[in-house]
Amino acid sequence: MTRKYNFSAGPAALPDQVLQQAQAELADWQGKGLSIMEMSHRSDEFVSVATAAEQDLRDLMQIPDHYKVLFLQGGATSQFGMIPMNLLGQKTQADYINTGIWSKKAIAEAKRYAQVNVVASTEAENFTRVPRADELNLSAEAAYLHYTSNETIGGLEFDYIPDAGQTPLVVDMSSDILSQPVEVSRFGLIYAGAQKNIGPAGLTVVIVREDLLGQALPTTPTMYDYKVHADADSMHNTPPTFAWYLAGLVFKWLKAQGGVEGIAEINLRKARKLYAAIDASDFYANPIALPNRSIMNVPFTLADTQLESRFLVEAEAAGLLNLQGHRSVGGMRASIYNAVSETAVEALIEFMQHFEKTRA
């Protein structure tokens, strides 16, 4: 078996050690004679796995006690609807910051339930920076302020937490959760699809302040009501048990890396090296304003776009997988999530420099 370097934007690379453990115990979990995925979610064994996963996430993010942690299905795209349905309450308006493709998707779905105020957008600048704090034109009547802390496709990341005053702050943290420390108490609700920094696709983590629960719109499907899941410890119905288990293994792995603080140092080093290599060359380019460059998703273009397919073929031959940019924007993109090692990033840089030399 040869594991290659995987720069997929999601579903994304998982830590080798996590996959090794999952593989070793796949058909016989801890000598119990069956797979973890063949167990009732209400069995003592699975409940212990689920509880430990939640506790480890709480430890890693220092989540205060008055926040619920939910393990749900449906992806961030389901959250786009769940958020207005759960948080509007008696209000009819919500504020959204537009920083790219994922913000826009969240806005489009919210418009089906609320009057959406786009309180800032950098679309006119082709989303090459995030709006400054002084550009946010917040509404007094908004039920919440929503933003996307990291745009996975654009490679654009907030370098500050917006201040919405008493208005609950809601963040789509799908592609940068657990990548660096964040003060949870600044938020009303944090959500993240698992398939970048948490685990496999099919799991969505929601961290929500308790006082925001219990005001879902009357048409909200039961499975869209956060309170139902909060009251049932995310076991109102059968949860995605294997994904939850794997997330738990990832959390334990992350603790062993020194937690979020430890991984953040590595992440910053990885990103700095890669951006430095891009900036040092006229052959590669990244258009994002320096303070807003994502430390997780690094899109870059080749000066000669004719060479793109050649770049991808040779990268793959060199064991560097999934460097193609999103189909909506083209170019290249290296997603360098927690599970992508510094060695992988160094191998990518070396390949890029070699590719440039042979083509320049």
Place this chain on the structure above:
Amino acid sequence: MTRKYNFSAGPAALPDQVLQQAQAELADWQGKGLSIMEMSHRSDEFVSVATAAEQDLRDLMQIPDHYKVLFLQGGATSQFGMIPMNLLGQKTQADYINTGIWSKKAIAEAKRYAQVNVVASTEAENFTRVPRADELNLSAEAAYLHYTSNETIGGLEFDYIPDAGQTPLVVDMSSDILSQPVEVSRFGLIYAGAQKNIGPAGLTVVIVREDLLGQALPTTPTMYDYKVHADADSMHNTPPTFAWYLAGLVFKWLKAQGGVEGIAEINLRKARKLYAAIDASDFYANPIALPNRSIMNVPFTLADTQLESRFLVEAEAAGLLNLQGHRSVGGMRASIYNAVSETAVEALIEFMQHFEKTRA
């Protein structure tokens, strides 16, 4: 590694061969250098896996071309809301047959969107039989007729397909899909949570007649709209890729067992043997009318309920796992899905007879 006999109601046993293959290629799928769960759902590799899984399911169930097959998240419990939101159209009423706990859950959620007509119920008889065809008091104004083909908790299974005339028939087949041949064209919509006969928890299969799509209520969340998923081949957003892949392995395994026809013969033999053992004894009992006894879930009681915990302890020591009845009803339950071998059922019968002898 010793695999034990697992009678869990769900998440339930998976075929040994499926787990072996998944284990062997968990960290390196077909020599590609990464796990199937680390691949983009839009990669050629995953799309080929997803497409093959759908085709194999179509082959197994002989699904006509004018039916869409959807691979969704959220479990049958999400379907309880999606069905009225998608199928009511201009109508306001829906017919439901009540045969137990799962029917009731479907009814409760539907009531939030429709006037529900319970067109037949055997609750007065403690759900020991399903209503006869001549007992169904169907409404002319119903958008659809819903029933639960197999009540997982009660161990009650329809021995016929209700005839609703031109009204679309909707069935929750979560716990008996693929257990025996069924004529898909009799139905408007078939749905099933994966975690019994299909794969791991976190995946829900929906088979829906095309002409029923495109009439979702205006308040329906985008992710609750079947048409959105149908138009996007279940990739409107990131699907639960690993669960989908595993379902595909299960479908291939099922084909190797002679398909649904082949497994049905085995299933019938397993069920007949187990019910025969129960009926042959005064020590064990099953209350369900003979024609409606489930071939998938076999609940049984001990004449002396004091012996229940002893039974479970000794069964587990004998390598027979998860025989406890559902927490809402108590007693015992052996779920003998497709992946539970005839050998496992024989071992259970032998244990039951031994236990009875030593206690009688």
